Amino acid sequence: MLDADFFRRWMTATAVSVEHEAERLTALDSPIGDADHGSNLQRGFRAVATALDKEEPGTPGAVLILAGRTLISTVGGASGPLYGTLLRRTGKALGDAAEVDEREFAEALRTGVDAVSQLGGAAPGDKTMIDALVPAVDALGRSFAAARSAAEEGALATTPLQARKGRASYLGERSVGHQDPGATSSAILIAALAETAGE
Amino acid sequence: MKDAPKTPAAGDDGTKLVGVVLVSHSAAVAASVAELATGLAGGGTLAPVAAAGGDGHGGLGTSSELISDAAAAVDRGAGVAVLTDLGSAVLTVKALLAEGDELPSGTRLVDAPFVEGAVAAVVTASAGADLAAVEAAAAEAYTYRKV
Numbered sequence: 001m002l003d004a005d006f007f008r009r010w011m012t013a014t015a016v017s018v019e020h021e022a023e024r025l026t027a028l029d030s031p032i033g034d035a036d037h038g039s040n041l042q043r044g045f046r047a048v049a050t051a052l053d054k055e056e057p058g059t060p061g062a063v064l065i066l067a068g069r070t071l072i073s074t075v076g077g078a079s080g081p082l083y084g085t086l087l088r089r090t091g092k093a094l095g096d097a098a099e100v101d102e103r104e105f106a107e108a109l110r111t112g113v114d115a116v117s118q119l120g121g122a123a124p125g126d127k128t129m130i131d132a133l134v135p136a137v138d139a140l141g142r143s144f145a146a147a148r149s150a151a152e153e154g155a156l157a158t159t160p161l162q163a164r165k166g167r168a169s170y171l172g173e174r175s176v177g178h179q180d181p182g183a184t185s186s187a188i189l190i191a192a193l194a195e196t197a198g199e
Numbered sequence: 200m201k202d203a204p205k206t207p208a209a210g211d212d213g214t215k216l217v218g219v220v221l222v223s224h225s226a227a228v229a230a231s232v233a234e235l236a237t238g239l240a241g242g243g244t245l246a247p248v249a250a251a252g253g254d255g256h257g258g259l260g261t262s263s264e265l266i267s268d269a270a271a272a273v274d275r276g277a278g279v280a281v282l283t284d285l286g287s288a289v290l291t292v293k294a295l296l297a298e299g300d301e302l303p304s305g306t307r308l309v310d311a312p313f314v315e316g317a318v319a320a321v322v323t324a325s326a327g328a329d330l331a332a333v334e335a336a337a338a339e340a341y342t343y344r345k346v
Binding site: 036077082115167 | 261297
């Protein structure tokens with residue numbers, strides 16, 4: 001069973017990974033975006049870590065709702081509302097339960113991913129975070145480790161795609177050949193999840 | 200940027216006016232479009248207009264706090280029309296609307312071109328129209344072809 005502490009540790013582990021990977025994310029975002037993905041997420045997840053420390057939410061749902069809300073209010077770029085919606089909707093789907101099992105979490109995360117897809121109007125193959133999140137959620141039924149691998153493969157598979165959403169879509173064919181920064185940060189989020197689960 | 204509304208809350212006959220919020224990645228763009236729209240709406244009563252531009256720290260970006268503050272500042276109980284420029288401003292407003300309690304009830308994201316839509320929205324709101332009419336006027340700006 002997964003309790004509030006598990007979800008706090010997931011968010012903290014994500015914050016740590018984002019610190020380590022911020023430069024790489026920004027480097028990926030410079031040829032096809034506005035070169036702020038790493039710094040935006042860094043600011044957002046630092047704020048998440050601080051907010052979780054201060055408010056100490058007591059249920060899995062409350063942890064994710066607070067994290068999502070914090071991202072929406074601190075990031076300043078598209079990744080704020082997108083990741084914020086992902087976590088918040090996942091948290092809302094978990095409800096008030098003090099503990100959730102892995103299957104319940106997988107279902108809730110799918111609700112969150114669907115909400116992101118709807119918010120940004122992105123489908124698989126559009127070269128966005130959805131390309132890492134959908135395979136991850138599909139694999140989560142097997143294990144956290146499988147979800148991590150699926151997210152990483154999904155992120156790598158965005159390289160040959162042409163972007164159809166966001167700023168990168170303005171570049172047309174010039175977006176081909178670059179790994180999508182949003183799919184990459186989504187893979188980081190899922191890797192932190194597997195790490196937290198000890199897988 | 201939390202511009203105070205330039206005129207009182209109500210129209211000439213005491214009707215409550217729809218508020219307009221202009222969200223741009225740039226504080227200067229948001230403020231200038233607000234100036235342009237209120238300038239063109241000209242004399243008489245002006246609907247409350249607020250600019251929510253930039254990331255709130257002097258940089259380019261979108262600040263959910265500025266948006267919430269701006270919407271609260273222009274809310275007169277008749278609804279608030281929010282116009283945005285680029286993608287992440289759109290996503291931030293949609294995410295705030297989904298939160299449920301971050302924006303005044305009767306706040307609507309209006310699908311319209313930013314500059315032309317802002318002028319149409321402010322002129323229409325200043326004439327005392329309701330939110331649906333303000334939204335329709337702003338959206339109609341899409342149909343004006345320039346060539």
